[in-house]
Amino acid sequence: MNCDSFDPSCPMSMDSLLLPVTQSPPEISDDNRLKSVPDKLSELVLEPYIASDTESEYESEYESESEFVLESESESELVPEQEPELLPEQDPELVSEQEPESESEPELDPRSDWELIPIEKLTVNDLASRYDDDPSLFWFSCTQFVYKNKAFLKREEEIEKALAEYLELSRDVSPFDAIPIPPLAIADRCGCNFPAPVELTEECGLLTDLSNLALEKFNAKNKGSNFVFDELVKAAYSAFPPTYYITFKANDAAHPQPSDSPATTFQAQVWNMVARKGPYMVKSCSIKT
Structure with missing residues:
Protein backbone atom coordinates (compact mmCIF):
# COMPACT_ATOMS: atom_id res chain seq x y z
CA MET A 1 0.00 0.00 0.00
CA ASN A 2 1.36 3.25 -1.04
CA CYS A 3 0.89 6.19 1.07
CA ASP A 4 2.11 8.99 -1.00
CA SER A 5 -0.03 11.42 0.63
CA PHE A 6 -0.12 12.10 4.26
CA ASP A 7 -3.12 10.81 5.83
CA PRO A 8 -3.48 11.26 9.45
CA SER A 9 -5.81 8.38 9.74
CA CYS A 10 -3.39 6.08 8.16
CA PRO A 11 -1.78 3.74 10.65
CA MET A 12 1.52 3.81 8.89
CA SER A 13 2.29 7.47 8.80
CA MET A 14 5.71 8.98 8.39
CA ASP A 15 6.11 9.86 11.95
CA SER A 16 5.63 6.31 12.99
CA LEU A 17 8.01 5.05 10.44
CA LEU A 18 10.82 7.46 10.89
CA LEU A 19 10.74 8.17 14.64
CA PRO A 20 10.52 5.69 17.43
CA VAL A 21 7.60 6.23 19.59
CA THR A 22 7.78 5.59 23.28
CA GLN A 23 4.62 5.20 25.07
CA SER A 24 4.34 6.15 28.72
CA PRO A 25 3.37 3.42 31.08
CA PRO A 26 -0.19 3.32 31.96
CA GLU A 27 -0.89 5.91 34.56
CA ILE A 28 -1.44 4.68 38.04
CA SER A 29 -3.66 6.62 40.25
CA ASP A 30 -2.45 8.01 43.53
CA ASP A 31 -4.66 5.73 45.50
CA ASN A 32 -3.29 2.65 43.83
CA ARG A 33 0.35 3.76 44.27
CA LEU A 34 -0.09 4.28 47.98
CA LYS A 35 -1.66 0.90 48.30
CA SER A 36 1.08 -0.82 46.39
CA VAL A 37 4.00 0.71 48.52
CA PRO A 38 4.04 -0.88 51.93
CA ASP A 39 3.71 1.54 54.80
CA LYS A 40 7.17 1.08 56.38
CA LEU A 41 6.79 3.91 58.81
CA SER A 42 3.77 2.29 60.34
CA GLU A 43 5.75 -0.93 60.83
CA LEU A 44 8.67 0.78 62.76
CA VAL A 45 8.56 0.64 66.55
CA LEU A 46 9.92 3.77 68.13
CA GLU A 47 11.61 3.32 71.55
CA PRO A 48 12.71 6.15 73.89
CA TYR A 49 16.48 6.81 73.96
CA ILE A 50 18.20 6.55 77.33
CA ALA A 51 21.88 7.43 77.69
CA SER A 52 24.07 4.76 79.33
CA ASP A 53 26.13 5.37 82.53
CA THR A 54 29.42 5.40 80.68
CA GLU A 55 28.10 7.96 78.21
CA SER A 56 26.82 10.19 81.04
CA GLU A 57 30.13 9.96 82.90
CA TYR A 58 31.99 10.74 79.72
CA GLU A 59 29.78 13.75 79.09
CA SER A 60 30.24 15.01 82.70
CA GLU A 61 34.00 14.55 82.50
CA TYR A 62 34.02 16.27 79.17
CA GLU A 63 32.07 19.19 80.59
CA SER A 64 34.39 19.45 83.65
CA GLU A 65 37.48 19.26 81.46
CA SER A 66 36.09 21.88 79.17
CA GLU A 67 35.41 24.14 82.17
CA PHE A 68 38.93 23.52 83.51
CA VAL A 69 40.40 24.32 80.11
CA LEU A 70 38.42 27.51 79.95
CA GLU A 71 39.51 28.52 83.45
CA SER A 72 43.16 27.69 82.81
CA GLU A 73 43.04 29.61 79.55
CA SER A 74 41.58 32.61 81.33
CA GLU A 75 44.21 32.41 84.09
CA SER A 76 47.00 32.01 81.60
CA GLU A 77 45.85 35.15 79.93
CA LEU A 78 45.97 37.08 83.24
CA VAL A 79 49.07 35.59 84.97
CA PRO A 80 52.23 35.08 82.95
CA GLU A 81 53.90 31.72 83.27
CA GLN A 82 56.80 31.57 85.71
CA GLU A 83 59.81 29.46 85.17
CA PRO A 84 60.35 26.80 87.88
CA GLU A 85 63.01 27.70 90.41
CA LEU A 86 66.06 25.54 90.33
CA LEU A 87 67.66 24.18 93.44
CA PRO A 88 71.28 25.21 94.07
CA GLU A 89 72.36 21.73 93.11
CA GLN A 90 70.40 21.98 89.82
CA ASP A 91 71.47 25.47 88.83
CA PRO A 92 74.32 25.04 86.34
CA GLU A 93 75.75 28.48 87.16
CA LEU A 94 75.94 27.78 90.87
CA VAL A 95 77.29 24.32 90.30
CA SER A 96 80.08 25.74 88.17
CA GLU A 97 80.91 28.33 90.87
CA GLN A 98 81.04 25.78 93.66
CA GLU A 99 84.48 24.59 94.53
CA PRO A 100 85.11 20.89 94.69
CA GLU A 101 84.68 19.42 98.15
CA SER A 102 87.92 19.45 100.01
CA GLU A 103 89.07 16.54 102.03
CA SER A 104 87.92 16.49 105.66
CA GLU A 105 90.31 18.35 107.92
CA PRO A 106 91.99 16.29 110.61
CA GLU A 107 90.54 16.71 114.09
CA LEU A 108 92.55 18.91 116.41
CA ASP A 109 93.92 17.44 119.59
CA PRO A 110 91.67 18.72 122.45
CA ARG A 111 94.58 18.70 124.88
CA SER A 112 96.41 21.86 125.87
CA ASP A 113 99.90 22.64 124.64
CA TRP A 114 101.53 21.68 127.91
CA GLU A 115 99.73 18.32 127.90
CA LEU A 116 101.51 17.44 124.68
CA ILE A 117 104.90 17.88 126.32
CA PRO A 118 106.46 14.67 127.69
CA ILE A 119 106.12 14.56 131.47
CA GLU A 120 109.88 14.34 131.99
CA LYS A 121 110.38 17.59 130.06
CA LEU A 122 107.49 19.50 131.63
CA THR A 123 108.40 22.47 133.84
CA VAL A 124 106.56 24.82 136.20
CA ASN A 125 106.91 27.66 133.67
CA ASP A 126 104.91 25.68 131.13
CA LEU A 127 101.94 25.78 133.52
CA ALA A 128 102.56 29.19 135.10
CA SER A 129 102.43 30.98 131.75
CA ARG A 130 98.98 29.55 131.16
CA TYR A 131 97.28 29.25 134.59
CA ASP A 132 98.86 31.77 136.97
CA ASP A 133 96.26 34.49 136.32
CA ASP A 134 93.36 32.11 135.68
CA PRO A 135 90.53 32.86 138.17
CA SER A 136 89.63 29.15 138.30
CA LEU A 137 91.38 26.87 140.76
CA PHE A 138 94.14 24.80 139.19
CA TRP A 139 96.85 22.57 140.57
CA PHE A 140 99.09 19.89 139.11
CA SER A 141 101.34 17.34 140.74
CA CYS A 142 104.02 15.10 139.28
CA THR A 143 107.26 13.52 140.47
CA GLN A 144 109.29 16.61 139.54
CA PHE A 145 107.13 19.37 141.09
CA VAL A 146 103.73 20.49 142.41
CA TYR A 147 102.13 23.53 140.79
CA LYS A 148 99.27 25.67 142.18
CA ASN A 149 98.00 28.79 140.49
CA LYS A 150 97.33 32.06 142.34
CA ALA A 151 93.60 31.35 142.81
CA PHE A 152 94.38 27.97 144.37
CA LEU A 153 97.01 29.42 146.72
CA LYS A 154 94.63 32.19 147.82
CA ARG A 155 91.90 29.69 148.68
CA GLU A 156 94.34 27.59 150.69
CA GLU A 157 95.24 30.66 152.75
CA GLU A 158 91.57 31.39 153.42
CA ILE A 159 90.95 27.79 154.52
CA GLU A 160 93.94 27.82 156.86
CA LYS A 161 92.79 31.08 158.40
CA ALA A 162 89.21 29.84 158.97
CA LEU A 163 90.46 26.55 160.40
CA ALA A 164 92.82 28.32 162.80
CA GLU A 165 90.01 30.54 164.08
CA TYR A 166 87.72 27.52 164.61
CA LEU A 167 90.39 25.58 166.50
CA GLU A 168 90.98 28.59 168.72
CA LEU A 169 87.28 28.87 169.56
CA SER A 170 86.82 25.15 170.17
CA ARG A 171 90.06 24.63 172.11
CA ASP A 172 88.38 24.05 175.51
CA VAL A 173 84.98 23.01 174.19
CA SER A 174 83.72 19.47 174.76
CA PRO A 175 82.35 17.50 171.78
CA PHE A 176 78.99 17.52 173.61
CA ASP A 177 79.05 21.33 173.38
CA ALA A 178 80.26 21.48 169.76
CA ILE A 179 80.06 24.81 167.95
CA PRO A 180 79.20 25.31 164.25
CA ILE A 181 82.08 24.69 161.84
CA PRO A 182 82.89 27.49 159.33
CA PRO A 183 82.22 26.42 155.71
CA LEU A 184 85.85 27.03 154.73
CA ALA A 185 87.01 24.83 157.60
CA ILE A 186 84.73 22.06 156.35
CA ALA A 187 86.44 22.39 152.94
CA ASP A 188 89.55 20.97 154.58
CA ARG A 189 89.46 17.20 154.90
CA CYS A 190 90.42 17.43 158.56
CA GLY A 191 87.50 19.77 159.24
CA CYS A 192 85.01 17.16 158.08
CA ASN A 193 85.63 15.09 161.21
CA PHE A 194 85.05 17.82 163.77
CA PRO A 195 81.91 17.36 165.90
CA ALA A 196 79.10 19.56 164.60
CA PRO A 197 75.76 20.44 166.20
Whole structure:
Protein backbone atom coordinates (compact mmCIF):
# COMPACT_ATOMS: atom_id res chain seq x y z
CA MET A 1 0.00 0.00 0.00
CA ASN A 2 1.36 3.25 -1.04
CA CYS A 3 0.89 6.19 1.07
CA ASP A 4 2.11 8.99 -1.00
CA SER A 5 -0.03 11.42 0.63
CA PHE A 6 -0.12 12.10 4.26
CA ASP A 7 -3.12 10.81 5.83
CA PRO A 8 -3.48 11.26 9.45
CA SER A 9 -5.81 8.38 9.74
CA CYS A 10 -3.39 6.08 8.16
CA PRO A 11 -1.78 3.74 10.65
CA MET A 12 1.52 3.81 8.89
CA SER A 13 2.29 7.47 8.80
CA MET A 14 5.71 8.98 8.39
CA ASP A 15 6.11 9.86 11.95
CA SER A 16 5.63 6.31 12.99
CA LEU A 17 8.01 5.05 10.44
CA LEU A 18 10.82 7.46 10.89
CA LEU A 19 10.74 8.17 14.64
CA PRO A 20 10.52 5.69 17.43
CA VAL A 21 7.60 6.23 19.59
CA THR A 22 7.78 5.59 23.28
CA GLN A 23 4.62 5.20 25.07
CA SER A 24 4.34 6.15 28.72
CA PRO A 25 3.37 3.42 31.08
CA PRO A 26 -0.19 3.32 31.96
CA GLU A 27 -0.89 5.91 34.56
CA ILE A 28 -1.44 4.68 38.04
CA SER A 29 -3.66 6.62 40.25
CA ASP A 30 -2.45 8.01 43.53
CA ASP A 31 -4.66 5.73 45.50
CA ASN A 32 -3.29 2.65 43.83
CA ARG A 33 0.35 3.76 44.27
CA LEU A 34 -0.09 4.28 47.98
CA LYS A 35 -1.66 0.90 48.30
CA SER A 36 1.08 -0.82 46.39
CA VAL A 37 4.00 0.71 48.52
CA PRO A 38 4.04 -0.88 51.93
CA ASP A 39 3.71 1.54 54.80
CA LYS A 40 7.17 1.08 56.38
CA LEU A 41 6.79 3.91 58.81
CA SER A 42 3.77 2.29 60.34
CA GLU A 43 5.75 -0.93 60.83
CA LEU A 44 8.67 0.78 62.76
CA VAL A 45 8.56 0.64 66.55
CA LEU A 46 9.92 3.77 68.13
CA GLU A 47 11.61 3.32 71.55
CA PRO A 48 12.71 6.15 73.89
CA TYR A 49 16.48 6.81 73.96
CA ILE A 50 18.20 6.55 77.33
CA ALA A 51 21.88 7.43 77.69
CA SER A 52 24.07 4.76 79.33
CA ASP A 53 26.13 5.37 82.53
CA THR A 54 29.42 5.40 80.68
CA GLU A 55 28.10 7.96 78.21
CA SER A 56 26.82 10.19 81.04
CA GLU A 57 30.13 9.96 82.90
CA TYR A 58 31.99 10.74 79.72
CA GLU A 59 29.78 13.75 79.09
CA SER A 60 30.24 15.01 82.70
CA GLU A 61 34.00 14.55 82.50
CA TYR A 62 34.02 16.27 79.17
CA GLU A 63 32.07 19.19 80.59
CA SER A 64 34.39 19.45 83.65
CA GLU A 65 37.48 19.26 81.46
CA SER A 66 36.09 21.88 79.17
CA GLU A 67 35.41 24.14 82.17
CA PHE A 68 38.93 23.52 83.51
CA VAL A 69 40.40 24.32 80.11
CA LEU A 70 38.42 27.51 79.95
CA GLU A 71 39.51 28.52 83.45
CA SER A 72 43.16 27.69 82.81
CA GLU A 73 43.04 29.61 79.55
CA SER A 74 41.58 32.61 81.33
CA GLU A 75 44.21 32.41 84.09
CA SER A 76 47.00 32.01 81.60
CA GLU A 77 45.85 35.15 79.93
CA LEU A 78 45.97 37.08 83.24
CA VAL A 79 49.07 35.59 84.97
CA PRO A 80 52.23 35.08 82.95
CA GLU A 81 53.90 31.72 83.27
CA GLN A 82 56.80 31.57 85.71
CA GLU A 83 59.81 29.46 85.17
CA PRO A 84 60.35 26.80 87.88
CA GLU A 85 63.01 27.70 90.41
CA LEU A 86 66.06 25.54 90.33
CA LEU A 87 67.66 24.18 93.44
CA PRO A 88 71.28 25.21 94.07
CA GLU A 89 72.36 21.73 93.11
CA GLN A 90 70.40 21.98 89.82
CA ASP A 91 71.47 25.47 88.83
CA PRO A 92 74.32 25.04 86.34
CA GLU A 93 75.75 28.48 87.16
CA LEU A 94 75.94 27.78 90.87
CA VAL A 95 77.29 24.32 90.30
CA SER A 96 80.08 25.74 88.17
CA GLU A 97 80.91 28.33 90.87
CA GLN A 98 81.04 25.78 93.66
CA GLU A 99 84.48 24.59 94.53
CA PRO A 100 85.11 20.89 94.69
CA GLU A 101 84.68 19.42 98.15
CA SER A 102 87.92 19.45 100.01
CA GLU A 103 89.07 16.54 102.03
CA SER A 104 87.92 16.49 105.66
CA GLU A 105 90.31 18.35 107.92
CA PRO A 106 91.99 16.29 110.61
CA GLU A 107 90.54 16.71 114.09
CA LEU A 108 92.55 18.91 116.41
CA ASP A 109 93.92 17.44 119.59
CA PRO A 110 91.67 18.72 122.45
CA ARG A 111 94.58 18.70 124.88
CA SER A 112 96.41 21.86 125.87
CA ASP A 113 99.90 22.64 124.64
CA TRP A 114 101.53 21.68 127.91
CA GLU A 115 99.73 18.32 127.90
CA LEU A 116 101.51 17.44 124.68
CA ILE A 117 104.90 17.88 126.32
CA PRO A 118 106.46 14.67 127.69
CA ILE A 119 106.12 14.56 131.47
CA GLU A 120 109.88 14.34 131.99
CA LYS A 121 110.38 17.59 130.06
CA LEU A 122 107.49 19.50 131.63
CA THR A 123 108.40 22.47 133.84
CA VAL A 124 106.56 24.82 136.20
CA ASN A 125 106.91 27.66 133.67
CA ASP A 126 104.91 25.68 131.13
CA LEU A 127 101.94 25.78 133.52
CA ALA A 128 102.56 29.19 135.10
CA SER A 129 102.43 30.98 131.75
CA ARG A 130 98.98 29.55 131.16
CA TYR A 131 97.28 29.25 134.59
CA ASP A 132 98.86 31.77 136.97
CA ASP A 133 96.26 34.49 136.32
CA ASP A 134 93.36 32.11 135.68
CA PRO A 135 90.53 32.86 138.17
CA SER A 136 89.63 29.15 138.30
CA LEU A 137 91.38 26.87 140.76
CA PHE A 138 94.14 24.80 139.19
CA TRP A 139 96.85 22.57 140.57
CA PHE A 140 99.09 19.89 139.11
CA SER A 141 101.34 17.34 140.74
CA CYS A 142 104.02 15.10 139.28
CA THR A 143 107.26 13.52 140.47
CA GLN A 144 109.29 16.61 139.54
CA PHE A 145 107.13 19.37 141.09
CA VAL A 146 103.73 20.49 142.41
CA TYR A 147 102.13 23.53 140.79
CA LYS A 148 99.27 25.67 142.18
CA ASN A 149 98.00 28.79 140.49
CA LYS A 150 97.33 32.06 142.34
CA ALA A 151 93.60 31.35 142.81
CA PHE A 152 94.38 27.97 144.37
CA LEU A 153 97.01 29.42 146.72
CA LYS A 154 94.63 32.19 147.82
CA ARG A 155 91.90 29.69 148.68
CA GLU A 156 94.34 27.59 150.69
CA GLU A 157 95.24 30.66 152.75
CA GLU A 158 91.57 31.39 153.42
CA ILE A 159 90.95 27.79 154.52
CA GLU A 160 93.94 27.82 156.86
CA LYS A 161 92.79 31.08 158.40
CA ALA A 162 89.21 29.84 158.97
CA LEU A 163 90.46 26.55 160.40
CA ALA A 164 92.82 28.32 162.80
CA GLU A 165 90.01 30.54 164.08
CA TYR A 166 87.72 27.52 164.61
CA LEU A 167 90.39 25.58 166.50
CA GLU A 168 90.98 28.59 168.72
CA LEU A 169 87.28 28.87 169.56
CA SER A 170 86.82 25.15 170.17
CA ARG A 171 90.06 24.63 172.11
CA ASP A 172 88.38 24.05 175.51
CA VAL A 173 84.98 23.01 174.19
CA SER A 174 83.72 19.47 174.76
CA PRO A 175 82.35 17.50 171.78
CA PHE A 176 78.99 17.52 173.61
CA ASP A 177 79.05 21.33 173.38
CA ALA A 178 80.26 21.48 169.76
CA ILE A 179 80.06 24.81 167.95
CA PRO A 180 79.20 25.31 164.25
CA ILE A 181 82.08 24.69 161.84
CA PRO A 182 82.89 27.49 159.33
CA PRO A 183 82.22 26.42 155.71
CA LEU A 184 85.85 27.03 154.73
CA ALA A 185 87.01 24.83 157.60
CA ILE A 186 84.73 22.06 156.35
CA ALA A 187 86.44 22.39 152.94
CA ASP A 188 89.55 20.97 154.58
CA ARG A 189 89.46 17.20 154.90
CA CYS A 190 90.42 17.43 158.56
CA GLY A 191 87.50 19.77 159.24
CA CYS A 192 85.01 17.16 158.08
CA ASN A 193 85.63 15.09 161.21
CA PHE A 194 85.05 17.82 163.77
CA PRO A 195 81.91 17.36 165.90
CA ALA A 196 79.10 19.56 164.60
CA PRO A 197 75.76 20.44 166.20
CA VAL A 198 72.73 18.36 165.12
CA GLU A 199 69.17 19.66 164.69
CA LEU A 200 67.08 17.71 167.17
CA THR A 201 63.95 17.90 165.02
CA GLU A 202 65.67 16.09 162.14
CA GLU A 203 66.85 13.03 164.10
CA CYS A 204 64.65 13.14 167.18
CA GLY A 205 63.51 9.51 166.90
CA LEU A 206 67.02 8.08 166.50
CA LEU A 207 68.48 10.24 169.26
CA THR A 208 65.71 9.19 171.69
CA ASP A 209 66.36 5.52 170.95
CA LEU A 210 70.10 5.96 171.46
CA SER A 211 69.47 7.78 174.75
CA ASN A 212 67.35 4.89 176.05
CA LEU A 213 70.07 2.46 174.95
CA ALA A 214 72.65 4.47 176.91
CA LEU A 215 70.42 4.54 180.03
CA GLU A 216 70.01 0.77 179.93
CA LYS A 217 73.78 0.37 180.01
CA PHE A 218 74.10 2.95 182.79
CA ASN A 219 71.43 1.26 184.96
CA ALA A 220 73.01 -2.13 184.35
CA LYS A 221 76.44 -0.86 185.32
CA ASN A 222 75.22 1.06 188.39
CA LYS A 223 73.12 -1.40 190.33
CA GLY A 224 70.25 0.13 192.24
CA SER A 225 69.73 2.99 189.76
CA ASN A 226 66.62 3.09 187.63
CA PHE A 227 66.61 6.15 185.42
CA VAL A 228 64.06 6.66 182.63
CA PHE A 229 64.40 9.00 179.64
CA ASP A 230 62.75 12.40 179.92
CA GLU A 231 63.82 14.73 177.06
CA LEU A 232 66.62 15.66 174.67
CA VAL A 233 68.79 18.66 175.39
CA LYS A 234 71.26 18.80 172.46
CA ALA A 235 73.45 16.59 170.29
CA ALA A 236 76.53 16.69 168.06
CA TYR A 237 77.80 14.39 165.34
CA SER A 238 81.19 13.51 163.84
CA ALA A 239 81.53 11.45 160.67
CA PHE A 240 84.61 9.23 161.17
CA PRO A 241 83.58 6.96 162.73
CA PRO A 242 79.88 7.90 162.86
CA THR A 243 79.50 9.08 166.48
CA TYR A 244 76.71 10.91 168.33
CA TYR A 245 77.38 13.02 171.41
CA ILE A 246 73.97 13.23 173.11
CA THR A 247 72.94 15.35 176.10
CA PHE A 248 69.56 14.39 177.59
CA LYS A 249 67.60 14.44 180.83
CA ALA A 250 66.27 11.46 182.80
CA ASN A 251 64.18 10.93 185.93
CA ASP A 252 64.75 8.45 188.73
CA ALA A 253 62.02 5.84 188.57
CA ALA A 254 62.77 4.79 192.19
CA HIS A 255 61.48 8.13 193.45
CA PRO A 256 57.94 7.98 194.88
CA GLN A 257 56.84 10.55 192.33
CA PRO A 258 59.29 10.38 189.37
CA SER A 259 57.66 13.30 187.61
CA ASP A 260 58.25 15.53 190.63
CA SER A 261 61.84 14.42 191.15
CA PRO A 262 64.56 16.72 189.81
CA ALA A 263 65.74 15.67 186.36
CA THR A 264 69.27 14.44 185.96
CA THR A 265 71.35 15.45 182.91
CA PHE A 266 73.24 12.70 181.16
CA GLN A 267 75.87 12.70 178.42
CA ALA A 268 76.22 9.64 176.18
CA GLN A 269 78.63 8.83 173.37
CA VAL A 270 77.14 6.29 170.94
CA TRP A 271 78.88 5.19 167.79
CA ASN A 272 78.64 2.88 164.82
CA MET A 273 81.72 1.35 163.19
CA VAL A 274 79.99 0.53 159.87
CA ALA A 275 78.49 3.89 158.83
CA ARG A 276 75.04 3.48 160.40
CA LYS A 277 74.46 0.07 158.81
CA GLY A 278 75.26 -1.96 161.91
CA PRO A 279 74.04 -1.79 165.52
CA TYR A 280 75.00 1.25 167.57
CA MET A 281 77.19 0.72 170.60
CA VAL A 282 77.31 2.83 173.74
CA LYS A 283 80.87 3.98 174.21
CA SER A 284 80.16 6.00 177.34
CA CYS A 285 77.21 7.24 179.42
CA SER A 286 77.52 9.33 182.60
CA ILE A 287 75.85 12.00 184.64
CA LYS A 288 76.98 15.47 183.64
CA THR A 289 78.91 17.09 186.43
